[in-house]
Amino acid sequence: MDMNEIKEIFFQECEEQLAELESGLLKLNDGDRDPETVNAVFRAVHSIKGGAGAFGLEELVAFAHVFETTLDCVRSNKLEPNQDVLKVMLKSADVLADLVTCSRDGGSVEESRTRGLVKELEALANGEAPPAAEAPKAAKPAAAPVVQPTDDSGFQPIPFTFDSFGDDEAVEDQFTYEVTFKPTRELYSKGNEAALLLRDLSRLGEMSIACDMDQLPALESMDPEASYFGWKISITTPKSEDEVRAVFEFAEWDCELDVKSAETAEGEELPMIPVPFDLSALDDEPAEAVQPQAETAAKASVPEATSSVAKAVNAAVEKKESAATAAAAAAQNNAAAASSVGQTIRVDLDRVDRLINLVGELVINQAMLSQSVIENDNNGVSSINMGLEELQQLTREIQDSVMAIRAQPVKPVFQRMSRIVREVADMVGKQIRLVTEGENTEVDKTVIDKIAEPLTHMIRNAVDHGIESPEKREAAGKDPEGTIKLSAKHRSGRILIELIDDGGGINRERVKQKAIDNDLISPDANLSDEEIDNLIFAPGFSTADKISDISGRGVGMDVVKRSIQALGGRISISSRPGLGSTFTMSLPLTLAVLDGMVVTVAGQTLVVPLTAIVETLQPEASAIHSFGANQRLISIRNSFCPLVDVGRILNFRANQANPVDGVALLVESEGGGQRALMVDAIQGQRQVVIKSLEANYTHVPGIAAATILGDGRVALILDVDAVVGASRGQSLKPEMSLAATG
């Protein structure tokens, strides 16, 4: 493994730490005061700093250090993490993220940004914000000049400690600790160095050190890689025990470390770990156990009864004891589980995909096997059949778990959005709070990767157009701070992402006027509110009066809609004037499978993506109208829709079939045009695994991909857009309506 690979891992870890940092800060912002949250935030920054130090990324280290210092104040309750403080912290998290990106990809962060934030962070660390006691205020003027000159290096030793300690304790309070430090072999094998740790420790205060060489063997029996030395250190420092321990933070698991405060060292006992177990539950159970025993015993002779009750009670006591040990074991397990939380391995995505492919084969193969067994089985129920059923269940489970490997929570994407909201809101001078919900909803990684962009676009739009300016909001009697809510949830095998703003809603008059101006609709078109709302998805539509940096470049919601549709998803909007708009996106959980309607066309089985289908209907002869030479229209609720014979378009048959014999699938394609696709029959709905045709063959017009059905045969997946496009070549009829009704 060379340096670059290690560096790559470091940056990957940074991403995780940054996510952790941001989610922690947002939790604090929402009023969470759990010390563990603060610790998590602190740890994240600390780890980034540590790693960055190892790679000599000085800019990053310098900034992370200042950030860490301020966070430490929060951790030790010297700084109240109020809204103002968190605003600075969130900004710092953004800068830290940028610094990480720059360190990885090159480039640099504007120094003014970093410098400004460093000043703000330092100001916070110096206790300028919190009210606190008189003592630090008096001490401040003295401390301040010491702090300022060290700005550039950013590496100044934590300068706030002396005055802020005055809050709770007498200034200049010194503690003496007895530290026993005995590194194990692992410490050295991980590249740590005892001397460096001891040197760090010596910086904390007056220190005397004695080396314990008792275990040093004779030279001939010495293992050069083993660790034999231990140290006894006595240190006098104003720092707390935790801070002394923090020196050994990275080596903690690879050494025997004991830090005792000299004064308390004598009488101090080992800390007790409370083992929580519910006593009342234990009491209930034996009582129940005694009851039936007692009842049956009552029928027998009295002495027997007493003895059996006694036995039962004994048993109950035993049970209680064993339950207590069980509870202790459970508590231990919990502790073990807690430490193993977040244990992950990094696996190449290709490997996972190969596994998913293979499991897909397994499922198909199993289905084929079942089918042939059923066909050849004359006895009805046989052991083979039962075995097959179990196999089927197993393969299903394997498939689910394999899919779960690729599934990831939407959290990272949502977190990115909160940054976008902050930045864009700052830019346009609005006050906006982003509320996220269901961020642990899991969805396939490819879907996550692909929703980030349309989501960003929508968030920008919501901030720029959706939420009104604070003045306007106040005039309308609303909270000047706007709220954008981003939520994700699973619904019937799909993921539903909602983006709700409490802004002004869609100005239908303006949207309609704009659509008329842009020739998207005719001036006398009679559209429902919903149709008008959906006009914003029409290509080339932008309502921004002035073109801003953020949105309004004319490529707006239509691009969003297209990219959502490309993922097999749908997007819709509902809006209430004055109250806000809700965008609803429904996406498949994975791109490897597709919900399809299995249909028959000219004896062939085809799959039509369900997302494209608006409705299905059985056409009546009276609804079919010939139009021109060989065009036919179908009238659906008084509007005419071109009829497309799929069998004819795909060249499966020479002549158009009679529509009355078949089924019409009303589909919506890009651009919003509707077509009625004629197929012979509907076989049913099924989830199918998408297979590439291009791998061994070539792209086929009108066909999106292939799949393999339960009988092992290949079925083609219809490319609805292409089929509609092909039909449009013959169509003389202009687009009726751009508004989608789906």
Added chain:
Amino acid sequence: MSVSCAVKSLSQGSRELIAFRIGDQEFCVNIMSVREIRGWTLATPMPHSPPYVMGVINLRGAVLPIIDMSARLGMKPAEPTARHVIIVAQVKSKVVGLLVEAVSDILTITDDNIQPVPEISSDLEKLYARGILAIDTRMICLIELEALFPEKAHDKESEAA
């Protein structure tokens, strides 16, 4: 045949070919490009495909196009029966199934056995025929699959379609 054996025989200028029958003619291809041989299963027809593409089948989860070799070589289209076989062959980066009537032989030959193709007028034969083998009284035509299925030909066909 083990790899070392194959290398040895190749180094001696000999090679192995797989011979198959279409109608009353015999053809052969390099055995190294053949992945497996399997029975005929009904293929799913493809829209807008050239006449010699019979459709696609499921080969353990991969979508495999089936080429009617009879039609591809300019003879009358095959009417597949259960006795027809599919030679699964690797042609450059793609895997295709070749529908033939039967696989007849595995031949080990040296380059000396290969006679040049006589002057003929047909472009198609010129395109794929790389030589003629005389084995006993049989005449076997050595064909080059890469020439029959150039990777770009597919793209051209799809554009034309």
